[in-house]
Amino acid sequence: MDNTISRRSLDQMAAQRDRSGSMWLVQAITGLLLVALLGTHMIVHHFVVEGGLRDFQQVMDYVSNPLVMVIEILFVICATVHGLLGVRSILVDLRPSARALGIIEWGLRIVGLVTIVYGIYLAVALQRMAG
Numbered sequence: 001m002d003n004t005i006s007r008r009s010l011d012q013m014a015a016q017r018d019r020s021g022s023m024w025l026v027q028a029i030t031g032l033l034l035v036a037l038l039g040t041h042m043i044v045h046h047f048v049v050e051g052g053l054r055d056f057q058q059v060m061d062y063v064s065n066p067l068v069m070v071i072e073i074l075f076v077i078c079a080t081v082h083g084l085l086g087v088r089s090i091l092v093d094l095r096p097s098a099r100a101l102g103i104i105e106w107g108l109r110i111v112g113l114v115t116i117v118y119g120i121y122l123a124v125a126l127q128r129m130a131g
Contacts, residue, residue: 020092023085023088023089024089026081026085027081027082027085027086027089030078030079030081030082030085031082033074033078034075034078034079034082037071037074037075037078038075040071041075044062060126060129060130060131061130063123063126063127063130064127064130064131066127069123069124069127072123073119073120073123076115076116076119076120076123077116077119080112080115080116080119081112084108084111084112087108088104088105088108091104
């Protein structure tokens with residue numbers, strides 16, 4: 001029985017390691033952005049408002065600002081990417097087959113895309129309601 005690893009296998013392993021490292025970096029960056037965005041969200045929605053909570057009209061006034069919509073959409077994107085990369089990391093630790101990993105990755109991409117599109121749709125609809 002031959003225990004040597006082919007050059008192609010080594011190249012595939014190196015490519016996978018590079019890809020995983022890139023995904024880890026994206027997850028770290030989105031994590032840092034989430035800390036900043038969530039901190040801003042908590043301060044603006046709970047600490048600056050009298051009584052600690054905005055009523056419906058205050059929320060509508062707040063979201064009518066285009067900068068707020070950009071921040072909220074960025075929050076949805078960062079939370080989705082960060083969360084799904086975390087799920088991917090857990091599933092990769094289970095060492096699925098190459099075929100299963102491909103299915104997992106495509107499934108997570110689809111879930112992420114649907115989540116981000118729906119989040120943006122809701123944010124835009126809310127801003128339109130705010131006038």
